[in-house]
Amino acid sequence: MKDIFVLMEHRRGEMRDVSVEMLSGASKLGGTVVAVLLGKDVDAFAEKAAGYADKVLYVNDAMFENYNSEAYQKALSALIKEHGPGLVMIGNTAQGVDMAPALAVELGAPLVTDVTALEMDGDKPKPTRQFYGGKLDAHMTLKDADLYVLTIREATFTAEEPSKSGEIVKVENPVKEEITYRKFVEYVEPEVGEVDITQSTLLVGVGRGIREDKNMPVVEELAQAIGADLAASRAVVDAGWLPSDRQVGISGKTVKPKLYLAVGISGAFQHVTGMKGSEVIVAINKDPDAPIFGIADYGIVDDLFKVVPKLVEKVKELKGA
Amino acid sequence: MNMVVCVKRVPDTAESEVHIDASGKDIDKSRLSFGINECDNYAVEEAIQIKERLGDSTVTVISMGSKESDEVIRMALAKGGDDAIRLEDEAFAGGDGLATAKALAAAIKGLEYDIVFTGALADDDGYAVVPAALGELLGVPHATYVKKVEISEDGKKAKVGRELEGGLMEFLEIELPCVLGIQTGINEPRYASFKGIKQAAKKEIAVKSASDLGLDASEVGEAGSWAVLEKFTLPVVGEMAEILEGDPEETAAKLAGILKEKGLI
Numbered sequence: 001m002k003d004i005f006v007l008m009e010h011r012r013g014e015m016r017d018v019s020v021e022m023l024s025g026a027s028k029l030g031g032t033v034v035a036v037l038l039g040k041d042v043d044a045f046a047e048k049a050a051g052y053a054d055k056v057l058y059v060n061d062a063m064f065e066n067y068n069s070e071a072y073q074k075a076l077s078a079l080i081k082e083h084g085p086g087l088v089m090i091g092n093t094a095q096g097v098d099m100a101p102a103l104a105v106e107l108g109a110p111l112v113t114d115v116t117a118l119e120m121d122g123d124k125p126k127p128t129r130q131f132y133g134g135k136l137d138a139h140m141t142l143k144d145a146d147l148y149v150l151t152i153r154e155a156t157f158t159a160e161e162p163s164k165s166g167e168i169v170k171v172e173n174p175v176k177e178e179i180t181y182r183k184f185v186e187y188v189e190p191e192v193g194e195v196d197i198t199q200s201t202l203l204v205g206v207g208r209g210i211r212e213d214k215n216m217p218v219v220e221e222l223a224q225a226i227g228a229d230l231a232a233s234r235a236v237v238d239a240g241w242l243p244s245d246r247q248v249g250i251s252g253k254t255v256k257p258k259l260y261l262a263v264g265i266s267g268a269f270q271h272v273t274g275m276k277g278s279e280v281i282v283a284i285n286k287d288p289d290a291p292i293f294g295i296a297d298y299g300i301v302d303d304l305f306k307v308v309p310k311l312v313e314k315v316k317e318l319k320g321a
Numbered sequence: 322m323n324m325v326v327c328v329k330r331v332p333d334t335a336e337s338e339v340h341i342d343a344s345g346k347d348i349d350k351s352r353l354s355f356g357i358n359e360c361d362n363y364a365v366e367e368a369i370q371i372k373e374r375l376g377d378s379t380v381t382v383i384s385m386g387s388k389e390s391d392e393v394i395r396m397a398l399a400k401g402g403d404d405a406i407r408l409e410d411e412a413f414a415g416g417d418g419l420a421t422a423k424a425l426a427a428a429i430k431g432l433e434y435d436i437v438f439t440g441a442l443a444d445d446d447g448y449a450v451v452p453a454a455l456g457e458l459l460g461v462p463h464a465t466y467v468k469k470v471e472i473s474e475d476g477k478k479a480k481v482g483r484e485l486e487g488g489l490m491e492f493l494e495i496e497l498p499c500v501l502g503i504q505t506g507i508n509e510p511r512y513a514s515f516k517g518i519k520q521a522a523k524k525e526i527a528v529k530s531a532s533d534l535g536l537d538a539s540e541v542g543e544a545g546s547w548a549v550l551e552k553f554t555l556p557v558v559g560e561m562a563e564i565l566e567g568d569p570e571e572t573a574a575k576l577a578g579i580l581k582e583k584g585l586i
Binding site for chain 1: 334335337338339341348417419441442444445446447448449450451452453454456457458462463464465466480482483484485486487488489490491492493495496505506509546547548549550551552554555557558561562563564565569570572573574577578579580581583585586
């Protein structure tokens with residue numbers, strides 16, 4: 001079996017979890033697992049990666065201090081051409097998705113993005129991914145090729161304990177020219193609002209099912225009755241019905257309240273990632289197949305506009321009792 | 322500033338039940354409503370806002386799809402798009418993200434453009450492949466998950482903010498021409514005016530086939546794709562939620578009781 005390349009993702013001095021997850025997953029597929037690390041003075045990451053990989057290719061260059069898809073693509077494609085792996089695994093992250101499709105085009109390699117499960121048929125991957133916001137699994141068949149590129153969803157593989165001591169090979173930066181057409185400028189932190197929902201004990205999460213701004217009082221009353229803070233899915237924040245500091249999910253906050261009451265939230269992976277650690281999860285949604293019911297402890301399959309006002313009444317009764 | 326916006330017509334499945342059809346490779350779309358892909362709607366708005374801000378600009382709308390996609394195209398024209406191209410050919414069917422990008426690139430290559438806007442990902446397949454693949458195919462830089470675009474005074478560069486995990490923004494400087502994959506929430510998409518809709522209804526949408534684009538049928542669609550959908554299955558879920566049965570009065574009472582019992586209220 002050919003080697004498997006796994007791209008190490010890091011940002012602002014931290015190695016991203018998906019990197020170790022992919023190394024752990026790749027180790028179960030058979031074949032030599034090669035961690036590819038591009039960075040500036042990230043020796044500690046090289047050592048960490050060596051605990052999970054058979055070999056670490058480490059390019060130490062100021063060019064890679066901050067992520068730049070153009071620089072990453074050039075370096076990765078040069079290393080791939082030199083070493084000839086059969087599979088390249090990249091995190092399906094804001095970094096990975098910004099680069100992997102361009103890399104696949106450049107190398108003429110099959111690409112499957114956002115892979116959620118992976119089996120191998122010899123050197124050929126048999127990936128599964130999701131369609132329609134997680135409502136269906138799609139089993140993909142790939143045509144024969146010498147090289148395959150996959151982007152892997154976070155938490156697809158479980159990070160194991162380190163059990164290897166791969167050789168760290170320092171490689172000269174194969175990218176000789178300066179990348180002038182795309183330059184990193186700066187990071188800007190998200191705005192801080194009046195309520196820090198990561199500290200809230202009780203949260204009512206509002207989703208697309210609320211449909212209109214004028215319906216917000218329905219969930220506001222519920223939050224007030226319970227004594228919860230309001231949180232939101234991306235759609236509600238995009239629409240401007242709640243400020244961005246209330247957003248739960250990959251691009252928002254990760255919350256672990258005692259209660260997360262999801263109202264009109266279908267439970268796409270992007271949202272669930274940010275709230276699945278809640279102690280008790282309750283979902284109210286009219287679609288019985290909504291993915292949210294797969295992670296909720298209790299569910300009500302019904303029109304939220306009928307259920308929530310009743311719930312407000314019942315909660316008030318019980319609290320008064 | 323000459324801009325191109327790529328849009329896709331997709332079924333709205335966020336709030337609807339999704340059923341696999343008899344082929345096992347598609348869904349029953351008979352009871353679904355369709356509309357513009359969510360990110361694409363923001364991409365259209367971004368292009369139109371730039372056109373309004375800078376003046377002397379054009380916005381060309383491109384979509385791959387059957388005649389039914391015209392409604393999505395016309396809505397973008399009604400909001401301020403200037404002209405439109407629809408890519409239609411049986412050969413385009415079943416394409417993966419790279420095959421789709423190939424057809425779009427062939428259509429865009431013949432145009433003068435400073436920025437190509439696309440949505441960051443599609444609501445149906447969620448591939449998120451087109452922005453970066455299109456940049457590579459056109460030989461121009463790209464950025465995706467874009468939530469902020471500021472064009473420089475001289476019109477040669479843009480400062481672009483990309484949304485990363487946790488809401489962190491990564492700002493970068495990119496030379497034009499370029500491809501930008503737009504994330505939802507970058508702006509507030511407008512509704513088309515009645516006047517705009519009337520004007521858009523009269524506009525011509527240029528329809529192009531694979532051969533019009535100089536592409537062989539074997540290069541596009543399923544034939545030109547590396548990855549093909551074999552079948553859909555329902556996701557395996559862990560332990561399902563305990564579903565509380567009854568009318569709203571009953572389910573609400575049961576839930577309130579559970580919350581009380583657990584000491585949550």
